[in-house]
Amino acid sequence: MFLHLGENVVIPLSEVIAIFDINSTFNSDTRNFLKIAEEEGFVTRITDDPPKSFVLTERNKKSIIYLSPISSLTLVKRTGFLNEL
Secondary structure, three states: OEEEEEOOEEEEHHHEEEEEEOOOOOOHHHHHHHHHHHHOOOEEEOOOOOOOEEEEEEEOOEEEEEEEOOOHHHHHHHHOHHHHO
């Protein structure tokens, strides 16, 4: 299965490690983590719109963080994980 993150970005669901709400988790530690990840080239911005969530993924043993304009709740619903609970 695949997960649509916004715009024309679709990733395999098997690569998703975690989905975070950018507002509820945006404390100083998260800010520092995202800043360092961006400086090191791990962050992919999907659009110029303000991000509502970020998705931590791993592909070929390389971490990629996607900043998505779609809310974390919507992304989690799209995964179908809630249906399994």
